[in-house]
Amino acid sequence: MPIDKDVMIEAIDVNKEYRRSGAIIRALVDINMSIKSGEFIIIQGPTGCGKSTLLNVLSGLDLPDSGKIIFDGENIARSKEDRLSKIRRQKVGMIFQDFNLIKTLTAVENVESMLWPTVLSNKEIENRAIAALRDVNMLERKDHFPVQMSGGEKQRVAIARAIIGKPRVIFADEPSGNLDPESETQIMELLKKINKDYETTILCVSHRNTVAKHGDRIIKMDNGRIV
Template sequence: MYQLTNVTKTYTRGKGTVHALDGIDLTINDGDRLVIQGPTGGGKSTLLQMLGGLDRPSSGAVVLDGTDLAKLPETRLTRFRSETIGFVFQSFNLIPTLTAQENVETALVPLGVKARERRERAAEALISVGLGERLGHLPSEMSGGQQQRVAIARALVKKPKVLLADEPTGNLDEGMRDEIMEVLEQMWREHRLTFVMVTHDSAMAKRAPRLATIRKGKITVTEKAIA
Protein backbone atom coordinates (compact mmCIF):
# COMPACT_ATOMS: atom_id res chain seq x y z
CA MET A 1 0.00 0.00 0.00
CA TYR A 2 1.11 3.54 -0.80
CA GLN A 3 0.58 6.28 1.76
CA LEU A 4 1.51 9.80 0.69
CA THR A 5 1.38 12.43 3.39
CA ASN A 6 1.68 16.17 2.76
CA VAL A 7 3.93 15.64 -0.25
CA THR A 8 5.28 18.82 -1.80
CA LYS A 9 7.65 19.36 -4.70
CA THR A 10 8.93 22.81 -5.55
CA TYR A 11 11.19 24.04 -8.31
CA THR A 12 12.91 27.36 -8.74
CA ARG A 13 12.13 28.93 -12.09
CA GLY A 14 13.84 32.24 -12.67
CA LYS A 15 13.03 34.38 -9.66
CA GLY A 16 9.89 32.42 -8.84
CA THR A 17 8.97 29.13 -7.20
CA VAL A 18 6.80 26.51 -8.88
CA HIS A 19 4.75 24.20 -6.66
CA ALA A 20 4.52 21.06 -8.80
CA LEU A 21 2.93 19.21 -5.87
CA ASP A 22 1.35 21.17 -3.05
CA GLY A 23 0.53 19.14 0.05
CA ILE A 24 -0.61 15.89 -1.59
CA ASP A 25 -2.30 13.29 0.62
CA LEU A 26 -3.09 10.03 -1.16
CA THR A 27 -3.68 6.38 -0.32
CA ILE A 28 -3.32 3.68 -2.98
CA ASN A 29 -4.27 0.23 -1.75
CA ASP A 30 -2.73 -3.01 -2.95
CA GLY A 31 -4.33 -4.03 -6.24
CA ASP A 32 -5.78 -0.60 -6.98
CA ARG A 33 -5.99 0.72 -10.53
CA LEU A 34 -5.68 4.50 -10.49
CA VAL A 35 -5.56 6.90 -13.43
CA ILE A 36 -4.03 10.36 -12.99
CA GLN A 37 -5.22 13.21 -15.22
CA GLY A 38 -4.82 16.96 -15.34
CA PRO A 39 -3.54 19.83 -17.47
CA THR A 40 0.00 19.99 -18.77
CA GLY A 41 2.29 21.17 -16.00
CA GLY A 42 -0.26 20.34 -13.31
CA GLY A 43 1.94 17.76 -11.55
CA LYS A 44 0.83 14.41 -13.02
CA SER A 45 4.23 13.11 -14.07
CA THR A 46 5.86 14.59 -10.97
CA LEU A 47 3.51 12.54 -8.80
CA LEU A 48 4.26 9.39 -10.78
CA GLN A 49 8.00 10.01 -10.35
CA MET A 50 7.47 10.24 -6.58
CA LEU A 51 5.56 6.96 -6.57
CA GLY A 52 8.38 5.33 -8.51
CA GLY A 53 11.22 6.71 -6.44
CA LEU A 54 12.58 8.46 -9.54
CA ASP A 55 12.48 11.80 -7.73
CA ARG A 56 12.24 12.86 -4.11
CA PRO A 57 9.72 15.27 -2.60
CA SER A 58 10.80 18.61 -1.20
CA SER A 59 8.89 17.59 1.93
CA GLY A 60 6.45 14.93 3.05
CA ALA A 61 6.46 11.12 3.03
CA VAL A 62 6.03 8.63 0.17
CA VAL A 63 5.61 5.29 1.94
CA LEU A 64 5.26 1.98 0.11
CA ASP A 65 4.70 -1.07 2.31
CA GLY A 66 6.24 0.68 5.30
CA THR A 67 9.28 2.02 3.42
CA ASP A 68 9.55 5.79 2.99
CA LEU A 69 11.05 6.19 -0.48
CA ALA A 70 11.95 9.79 0.29
CA LYS A 71 14.35 8.73 3.04
CA LEU A 72 16.10 5.73 1.47
CA PRO A 73 19.78 6.12 0.56
CA GLU A 74 20.25 6.13 -3.21
CA THR A 75 21.75 2.63 -3.42
CA ARG A 76 18.93 1.09 -1.39
CA LEU A 77 16.33 3.09 -3.32
CA THR A 78 17.72 1.82 -6.63
CA ARG A 79 17.55 -1.77 -5.40
CA PHE A 80 14.04 -1.33 -3.97
CA ARG A 81 12.85 0.20 -7.23
CA SER A 82 14.41 -2.58 -9.31
CA GLU A 83 12.72 -5.29 -7.25
CA THR A 84 9.33 -3.73 -6.58
CA ILE A 85 8.31 -1.30 -9.33
CA GLY A 86 7.86 -1.73 -13.09
CA PHE A 87 7.76 1.27 -15.42
CA VAL A 88 6.17 1.80 -18.84
CA PHE A 89 6.69 5.12 -20.62
CA GLN A 90 5.32 6.87 -23.70
CA SER A 91 8.66 6.42 -25.44
CA PHE A 92 9.37 2.73 -25.41
CA ASN A 93 13.01 3.16 -24.29
CA LEU A 94 14.13 -0.03 -26.01
CA ILE A 95 17.80 -0.56 -26.85
CA PRO A 96 17.83 -0.57 -30.68
CA THR A 97 20.70 -3.05 -31.03
CA LEU A 98 19.10 -5.68 -28.77
CA THR A 99 16.37 -8.15 -29.68
CA ALA A 100 13.00 -8.15 -27.94
CA GLN A 101 14.15 -10.96 -25.65
CA GLU A 102 17.44 -9.24 -24.84
CA ASN A 103 15.64 -5.97 -24.08
CA VAL A 104 13.39 -7.74 -21.61
CA GLU A 105 16.36 -9.49 -20.03
CA THR A 106 17.95 -6.14 -19.15
CA ALA A 107 15.43 -5.72 -16.32
CA LEU A 108 16.75 -8.85 -14.63
CA VAL A 109 20.47 -8.07 -14.81
CA PRO A 110 20.49 -5.69 -11.77
CA LEU A 111 18.74 -8.40 -9.74
CA GLY A 112 21.56 -10.88 -10.30
CA VAL A 113 19.41 -13.40 -12.20
CA LYS A 114 21.57 -15.92 -14.04
CA ALA A 115 21.69 -15.91 -17.85
CA ARG A 116 19.67 -19.08 -18.45
CA GLU A 117 16.88 -17.99 -16.12
CA ARG A 118 16.91 -14.51 -17.65
CA ARG A 119 16.34 -15.97 -21.10
CA GLU A 120 13.54 -18.24 -19.92
CA ARG A 121 11.74 -15.53 -17.97
CA ALA A 122 12.10 -13.01 -20.80
CA ALA A 123 10.60 -15.48 -23.27
CA GLU A 124 7.70 -16.22 -20.91
CA ALA A 125 7.02 -12.51 -20.44
CA LEU A 126 6.99 -11.86 -24.18
CA ILE A 127 4.68 -14.82 -24.77
CA SER A 128 2.31 -13.42 -22.12
CA VAL A 129 1.93 -10.16 -24.06
CA GLY A 130 1.43 -11.92 -27.39
CA LEU A 131 4.95 -11.67 -28.81
CA GLY A 132 6.03 -15.29 -28.68
CA GLU A 133 7.02 -15.18 -32.36
CA ARG A 134 9.03 -11.96 -32.02
CA LEU A 135 11.70 -12.95 -29.50
CA GLY A 136 14.57 -12.45 -31.93
CA HIS A 137 13.32 -9.28 -33.60
CA LEU A 138 14.97 -5.88 -33.19
CA PRO A 139 12.82 -2.85 -32.26
CA SER A 140 13.18 -1.51 -35.82
CA GLU A 141 11.51 -4.69 -37.08
CA MET A 142 8.40 -4.18 -34.93
CA SER A 143 5.44 -1.81 -34.98
CA GLY A 144 4.92 0.79 -32.29
CA GLY A 145 2.33 -1.37 -30.57
CA GLN A 146 4.67 -4.35 -30.59
CA GLN A 147 7.50 -2.25 -29.16
CA GLN A 148 5.23 -1.11 -26.33
CA ARG A 149 4.35 -4.75 -25.64
CA VAL A 150 8.09 -5.44 -25.30
CA ALA A 151 8.30 -2.54 -22.84
CA ILE A 152 5.41 -3.98 -20.84
CA ALA A 153 7.07 -7.40 -20.79
CA ARG A 154 10.29 -5.77 -19.59
CA ALA A 155 8.40 -4.02 -16.78
CA LEU A 156 6.69 -7.24 -15.67
CA VAL A 157 9.48 -9.80 -16.07
CA LYS A 158 10.92 -8.99 -12.66
CA LYS A 159 7.50 -9.69 -11.08
CA PRO A 160 6.99 -6.27 -9.50
CA LYS A 161 4.29 -5.38 -7.05
CA VAL A 162 3.61 -2.00 -8.66
CA LEU A 163 3.25 -1.01 -12.33
CA LEU A 164 3.56 2.69 -13.17
CA ALA A 165 2.72 3.89 -16.68
CA ASP A 166 3.29 7.42 -18.01
CA GLU A 167 1.22 8.06 -21.16
CA PRO A 168 1.76 4.45 -22.35
CA THR A 169 -0.53 4.92 -25.38
CA GLY A 170 0.58 8.45 -26.27
CA ASN A 171 2.60 7.40 -29.33
CA LEU A 172 0.01 4.97 -30.69
CA ASP A 173 -2.99 5.27 -32.99
CA GLU A 174 -6.49 4.60 -31.68
CA GLY A 175 -6.53 0.91 -32.62
CA MET A 176 -3.16 0.21 -31.05
CA ARG A 177 -4.13 2.31 -28.03
CA ASP A 178 -7.06 0.02 -27.24
CA GLU A 179 -4.92 -3.10 -27.72
CA ILE A 180 -2.22 -1.86 -25.34
CA MET A 181 -4.79 -0.89 -22.71
CA GLU A 182 -6.30 -4.36 -22.93
CA VAL A 183 -2.83 -5.87 -22.40
CA LEU A 184 -2.15 -3.60 -19.42
CA GLU A 185 -5.51 -4.37 -17.85
CA GLN A 186 -5.03 -8.09 -18.39
CA MET A 187 -1.60 -7.95 -16.73
CA TRP A 188 -3.07 -5.95 -13.83
CA ARG A 189 -5.68 -8.65 -13.24
CA GLU A 190 -3.43 -11.67 -13.76
CA HIS A 191 -0.52 -10.40 -11.65
CA ARG A 192 -2.69 -8.62 -9.06
CA LEU A 193 -0.65 -5.47 -9.52
CA THR A 194 -1.09 -2.04 -8.07
CA PHE A 195 -1.43 -0.09 -11.33
CA VAL A 196 -1.11 3.68 -11.63
CA MET A 197 -1.27 5.40 -15.02
CA VAL A 198 -0.89 8.99 -16.17
CA THR A 199 -2.84 9.82 -19.34
CA HIS A 200 -4.29 12.76 -21.26
CA ASP A 201 -6.75 10.37 -22.92
CA SER A 202 -10.22 10.68 -21.38
CA ALA A 203 -11.32 7.42 -23.00
CA MET A 204 -8.54 5.62 -21.14
CA ALA A 205 -9.38 7.40 -17.89
CA LYS A 206 -13.00 6.27 -18.03
CA ARG A 207 -11.87 2.64 -17.87
CA ALA A 208 -10.35 3.01 -14.39
CA PRO A 209 -12.19 2.49 -11.09
CA ARG A 210 -10.31 5.42 -9.48
CA LEU A 211 -9.48 8.75 -11.08
CA ALA A 212 -7.12 11.34 -9.60
CA THR A 213 -7.15 14.84 -11.06
CA ILE A 214 -4.22 17.15 -10.40
CA ARG A 215 -4.44 20.88 -11.00
CA LYS A 216 -1.82 23.36 -9.83
CA GLY A 217 -0.31 20.76 -7.53
CA LYS A 218 -3.58 19.89 -5.78
CA ILE A 219 -5.26 16.50 -6.07
CA THR A 220 -8.87 15.34 -6.17
CA VAL A 221 -9.68 11.61 -6.22
CA THR A 222 -12.96 10.25 -7.61
CA GLU A 223 -13.93 6.71 -6.67
CA LYS A 224 -15.82 4.36 -9.00
CA ALA A 225 -15.06 6.27 -12.20
CA ILE A 226 -16.51 3.27 -14.05
CA ALA A 227 -19.24 0.79 -13.20
Protein backbone atom coordinates in the same frame (compact mmCIF):
# COMPACT_ATOMS: atom_id res chain seq x y z
CA MET B 1 0.49 2.99 14.30
CA PRO B 2 -0.10 -0.45 12.75
CA ILE B 3 0.67 -0.75 9.06
CA ASP B 4 -2.38 -1.46 6.90
CA LYS B 5 -1.32 -4.43 4.76
CA ASP B 6 -3.88 -3.52 2.12
CA VAL B 7 -2.24 -0.16 1.44
CA MET B 8 0.46 -0.37 -1.23
CA ILE B 9 1.40 3.32 -1.49
CA GLU B 10 0.45 6.32 0.58
CA ALA B 11 1.38 9.97 0.03
CA ILE B 12 1.07 12.24 3.08
CA ASP B 13 1.29 16.04 2.71
CA VAL B 14 3.68 15.78 -0.22
CA ASN B 15 5.07 18.96 -1.78
CA LYS B 16 7.62 19.52 -4.52
CA GLU B 17 8.66 22.65 -6.34
CA TYR B 18 11.04 23.49 -9.16
CA ARG B 19 12.94 26.72 -9.57
CA ARG B 20 13.44 28.00 -13.07
CA SER B 21 15.04 31.38 -13.90
CA GLY B 22 13.90 32.93 -10.64
CA ALA B 23 10.34 31.57 -10.81
CA ILE B 24 9.06 28.89 -8.44
CA ILE B 25 6.85 26.21 -9.97
CA ARG B 26 4.78 24.32 -7.41
CA ALA B 27 4.61 20.94 -9.15
CA LEU B 28 3.03 19.07 -6.19
CA VAL B 29 0.93 20.88 -3.57
CA ASP B 30 -0.22 19.11 -0.37
CA ILE B 31 -0.74 15.74 -2.07
CA ASN B 32 -2.53 13.12 0.05
CA MET B 33 -3.50 9.81 -1.47
CA SER B 34 -3.74 6.14 -0.61
CA ILE B 35 -3.47 3.32 -3.14
CA LYS B 36 -4.60 -0.15 -2.17
CA SER B 37 -2.75 -3.27 -3.20
CA GLY B 38 -4.17 -4.56 -6.49
CA GLU B 39 -5.84 -1.30 -7.55
CA PHE B 40 -5.63 -0.03 -11.14
CA ILE B 41 -5.47 3.75 -10.81
CA ILE B 42 -5.61 6.33 -13.59
CA ILE B 43 -4.08 9.71 -12.71
CA GLN B 44 -5.57 12.23 -15.10
CA GLY B 45 -5.02 15.92 -15.70
CA PRO B 46 -3.83 18.50 -18.25
CA THR B 47 -0.22 18.73 -19.46
CA GLY B 48 1.99 20.40 -16.87
CA CYS B 49 -0.29 19.68 -13.89
CA GLY B 50 2.34 17.54 -12.12
CA LYS B 51 1.45 13.97 -13.13
CA SER B 52 4.98 12.86 -14.06
CA THR B 53 6.42 14.56 -10.97
CA LEU B 54 3.90 12.65 -8.82
CA LEU B 55 4.73 9.33 -10.48
CA ASN B 56 8.45 9.98 -10.02
CA VAL B 57 8.18 10.65 -6.28
CA LEU B 58 5.78 7.73 -5.70
CA SER B 59 8.18 5.34 -7.48
CA GLY B 60 11.34 6.61 -5.78
CA LEU B 61 12.82 8.02 -8.99
CA ASP B 62 12.80 11.45 -7.38
CA LEU B 63 12.39 12.85 -3.85
CA PRO B 64 9.70 15.25 -2.62
CA ASP B 65 10.69 18.47 -0.79
CA SER B 66 8.42 17.57 2.13
CA GLY B 67 5.91 14.95 3.23
CA LYS B 68 6.01 11.17 3.34
CA ILE B 69 5.81 8.50 0.67
CA ILE B 70 4.95 5.19 2.30
CA PHE B 71 5.81 2.50 -0.26
CA ASP B 72 4.94 -1.03 0.87
CA GLY B 73 5.18 0.03 4.53
CA GLU B 74 8.43 2.04 4.23
CA ASN B 75 8.80 5.83 4.10
CA ILE B 76 11.01 6.47 1.06
CA ALA B 77 10.74 10.27 1.00
CA ARG B 78 14.21 10.68 2.55
CA SER B 79 15.84 7.47 1.36
CA LYS B 80 19.29 7.39 -0.25
CA GLU B 81 19.70 6.45 -3.90
CA ASP B 82 21.10 2.95 -3.21
CA ARG B 83 18.02 2.06 -1.15
CA LEU B 84 15.67 3.62 -3.74
CA SER B 85 17.28 1.76 -6.62
CA LYS B 86 17.01 -1.52 -4.68
CA ILE B 87 13.29 -0.93 -4.07
CA ARG B 88 12.75 -0.03 -7.73
CA ARG B 89 14.62 -3.13 -8.83
CA GLN B 90 12.71 -5.49 -6.52
CA LYS B 91 9.23 -4.03 -6.50
CA VAL B 92 8.68 -1.62 -9.39
CA GLY B 93 8.09 -1.86 -13.13
CA MET B 94 8.16 1.28 -15.30
CA ILE B 95 6.53 2.04 -18.64
CA PHE B 96 7.10 5.29 -20.55
CA GLN B 97 5.49 7.19 -23.41
CA ASP B 98 8.51 6.75 -25.71
CA PHE B 99 9.02 3.05 -24.81
CA ASN B 100 12.73 3.50 -23.84
CA LEU B 101 13.78 0.29 -25.59
CA ILE B 102 17.47 -0.17 -26.36
CA LYS B 103 17.82 0.08 -30.16
CA THR B 104 20.75 -2.32 -30.45
CA LEU B 105 19.01 -5.13 -28.53
CA THR B 106 16.32 -7.53 -29.78
CA ALA B 107 12.93 -7.81 -28.08
CA VAL B 108 14.00 -10.73 -25.90
CA GLU B 109 17.31 -9.03 -25.00
CA ASN B 110 15.48 -5.82 -24.08
CA VAL B 111 13.25 -7.81 -21.71
CA GLU B 112 16.22 -9.73 -20.25
CA SER B 113 18.17 -6.49 -19.72
CA MET B 114 15.86 -5.64 -16.82
CA LEU B 115 17.42 -8.49 -14.81
CA TRP B 116 21.07 -7.61 -15.56
CA PRO B 117 23.32 -7.99 -13.61
CA THR B 118 22.02 -11.18 -12.04
CA VAL B 119 22.95 -14.43 -10.35
CA LEU B 120 20.43 -16.29 -12.51
CA SER B 121 21.69 -18.57 -15.29
CA ASN B 122 21.37 -17.42 -18.90
CA LYS B 123 18.82 -20.17 -19.49
CA GLU B 124 16.70 -19.08 -16.53
CA ILE B 125 16.76 -15.42 -17.66
CA GLU B 126 15.80 -16.45 -21.19
CA ASN B 127 12.94 -18.63 -19.91
CA ARG B 128 11.56 -15.73 -17.89
CA ALA B 129 11.90 -13.30 -20.81
CA ILE B 130 10.10 -15.74 -23.10
CA ALA B 131 7.28 -16.15 -20.57
CA ALA B 132 6.95 -12.35 -20.30
CA LEU B 133 6.90 -11.96 -24.10
CA ARG B 134 4.23 -14.66 -24.30
CA ASP B 135 2.13 -12.71 -21.74
CA VAL B 136 2.16 -9.66 -24.03
CA ASN B 137 1.64 -11.72 -27.19
CA MET B 138 5.02 -10.79 -28.71
CA LEU B 139 6.80 -14.14 -28.55
CA GLU B 140 6.90 -14.59 -32.32
CA ARG B 141 8.75 -11.23 -32.54
CA LYS B 142 11.37 -12.10 -29.93
CA ASP B 143 14.36 -11.70 -32.28
CA HIS B 144 13.18 -8.45 -33.85
CA PHE B 145 14.80 -5.10 -33.12
CA PRO B 146 12.74 -2.07 -31.99
CA VAL B 147 13.07 -0.43 -35.44
CA GLN B 148 11.18 -3.40 -36.92
CA MET B 149 8.17 -2.90 -34.62
CA SER B 150 5.14 -0.59 -34.58
CA GLY B 151 4.57 1.71 -31.60
CA GLY B 152 2.04 -0.65 -30.06
CA GLU B 153 4.42 -3.61 -30.45
CA LYS B 154 7.28 -1.66 -28.88
CA GLN B 155 5.07 -0.79 -25.93
CA ARG B 156 4.13 -4.45 -25.51
CA VAL B 157 7.83 -5.36 -25.32
CA ALA B 158 8.29 -2.55 -22.79
CA ILE B 159 5.45 -4.06 -20.73
CA ALA B 160 7.15 -7.48 -20.89
CA ARG B 161 10.33 -5.80 -19.61
CA ALA B 162 8.33 -4.18 -16.80
CA ILE B 163 6.78 -7.48 -15.64
CA ILE B 164 9.80 -9.80 -15.89
CA GLY B 165 10.90 -8.89 -12.35
CA LYS B 166 7.41 -9.67 -10.97
CA PRO B 167 6.93 -6.14 -9.58
CA ARG B 168 4.39 -5.25 -6.89
CA VAL B 169 3.62 -1.99 -8.69
CA ILE B 170 3.74 -0.84 -12.30
CA PHE B 171 4.03 2.89 -13.00
CA ALA B 172 3.02 3.89 -16.52
CA ASP B 173 3.62 7.50 -17.66
CA GLU B 174 1.41 8.26 -20.69
CA PRO B 175 1.86 4.69 -22.05
CA SER B 176 -0.43 5.42 -25.02
CA GLY B 177 0.87 8.95 -25.64
CA ASN B 178 2.54 7.94 -28.93
CA LEU B 179 -0.09 5.39 -30.01
CA ASP B 180 -3.18 5.43 -32.23
CA PRO B 181 -6.60 4.81 -30.57
CA GLU B 182 -6.68 1.10 -31.46
CA SER B 183 -3.21 0.45 -30.01
CA GLU B 184 -4.15 2.51 -26.95
CA THR B 185 -7.10 0.19 -26.27
CA GLN B 186 -4.88 -2.90 -26.72
CA ILE B 187 -2.21 -1.58 -24.36
CA MET B 188 -4.74 -0.57 -21.71
CA GLU B 189 -6.50 -3.95 -21.93
CA LEU B 190 -3.13 -5.67 -21.59
CA LEU B 191 -2.35 -3.65 -18.45
CA LYS B 192 -5.79 -4.60 -17.10
CA LYS B 193 -5.04 -8.28 -17.73
CA ILE B 194 -1.70 -8.04 -15.88
CA ASN B 195 -3.46 -6.22 -13.04
CA LYS B 196 -6.02 -9.05 -12.77
CA ASP B 197 -3.78 -12.09 -13.43
CA TYR B 198 -0.84 -11.07 -11.21
CA GLU B 199 -2.67 -8.71 -8.81
CA THR B 200 -0.09 -6.07 -9.74
CA THR B 201 -0.97 -2.60 -8.51
CA ILE B 202 -0.95 -0.20 -11.47
CA LEU B 203 -0.69 3.60 -11.52
CA CYS B 204 -1.17 4.95 -15.01
CA VAL B 205 -0.84 8.64 -15.84
CA SER B 206 -2.61 10.18 -18.82
CA HIS B 207 -3.95 13.52 -20.02
CA ARG B 208 -6.39 11.68 -22.34
CA ASN B 209 -10.06 11.12 -21.46
CA THR B 210 -10.09 7.86 -23.45
CA VAL B 211 -7.67 6.20 -20.99
CA ALA B 212 -9.73 6.86 -17.87
CA LYS B 213 -12.36 4.16 -18.49
CA HIS B 214 -9.78 1.37 -18.25
CA GLY B 215 -8.99 1.94 -14.56
CA ASP B 216 -10.82 1.00 -11.34
CA ARG B 217 -10.49 4.54 -10.00
CA ILE B 218 -9.55 7.95 -11.39
CA ILE B 219 -7.50 10.50 -9.47
CA LYS B 220 -7.76 13.94 -11.09
CA MET B 221 -5.01 16.55 -10.84
CA ASP B 222 -4.84 20.20 -11.72
CA ASN B 223 -2.11 22.75 -10.99
CA GLY B 224 -0.13 20.39 -8.75
CA ARG B 225 -3.15 19.42 -6.66
CA ILE B 226 -5.53 16.50 -6.47
CA VAL B 227 -8.95 17.89 -7.34
